[in-house]
Amino acid sequence: MATPPARALRIVIVAPDTLVPEADDTEAWGQAERSRSLRIGLLEAGYDIVAVLPPDMYLPDHLARIQPDLVIVDAESQARDTLEHVVIATRDERRPIVLFTNDDDTSHVHDAIAAGVTAYVVAGLAPERVKPVLDVAMARFKVEEGLRRELADAKSQLQERKVIERAKGLLMQRLGLGEEEAYARLRRAAMDKKLRIAEIAQRMLDAADLLG
Missing domain, CATH: 1.10.10.10 (Winged helix-like DNA-binding domain superfamily/Winged helix DNA-binding domain)
Structure with missing residues (x-):
């Protein structure tokens, strides 16, 4: 009997609202291009993008309703503020969180990891890199949750x-x-x-x- 295909990982992306910023906003256009590249990589790898949500006060309610397998934070210069929203939103029901950013200010990486971010990726993003990063993030999250349960x-x-x-x-x-x-x-x-x-x-x- 053939093994049924695995269910596609259900992913929520937390990112700015629009991929079409103002024409003269060079930084925003760079962010938009990287966001498109990320989504292309996810779709090509067979992931299910169930929602793209802004980092606002309604995020906890949206995540509780959607129940994604993994949360991706697609952030630029506001990475720290966005992470705070996501960490608060997943505090009571933990999920793997992966941050993709080009922001080279890594001063808050330690705090982000300590707060629950599973993978923090700082670099230009190629679509083919997405799946390996998420595979490692999911494996690490499972190990950490096992250790957390053992400690509890x-x-x-x-x-x-x-x-x-x-x-x-x-x-x-x-x-x-x-x-x-x-x-x-x-x-x-x-x-x-x-x-x-x-x-x-x-x-x-x-x-x-x-x-x-």
């Missing part, structure tokens, strides 16, 4: 252990139990209620705080 799980487990230890200490103090017996009581209660031990322990601590 480790923090959660540590917090749960602290809650269980506090609950055990409470049982030992108030009922005169040994450590093993206190833990056994927590485990039995968790099994009876079909809850995790940490949940039973937290309920016990909440009740103790309430009763004083």
Whole structure:
């Protein structure tokens, strides 16, 4: 049986509104030409450009509605301001973010990467370079998200252990139990209620705080 083709990556581009600037605006025409080159590269590589959005206050709502796989920031001299909009828009629901720019002021690259930008590309853009950049960005994002989940799980487990230890200490103090017996009581209660031990322990601590 043939393997079905992979779904095209759904991409939102965050960029200035127009590709036809004022006739005497040389910088804007350069930006427009680079934007066209970027979009040609995306389409030739088989990506699905689902929207081109301006970096404004409505961006978070648009991204929440569209649910793209990846966000591309196509920015020039306003790269920093545009990035701030995009980072805020993806703060609660993280997505890979790739910045393409010709702005050679790289003083804020570190801040951009720390804020969630997956790839920061500063150079002239050839269409054939687009796919390799996005492939690397997607792979890096998956690795970083895996590490983020592992760290969150480790923090959660540590917090749960602290809650269980506090609950055990409470049982030992108030009922005169040994450590093993206190833990056994927590485990039995968790099994009876079909809850995790940490949940039973937290309920016990909440009740103790309430009763004083």
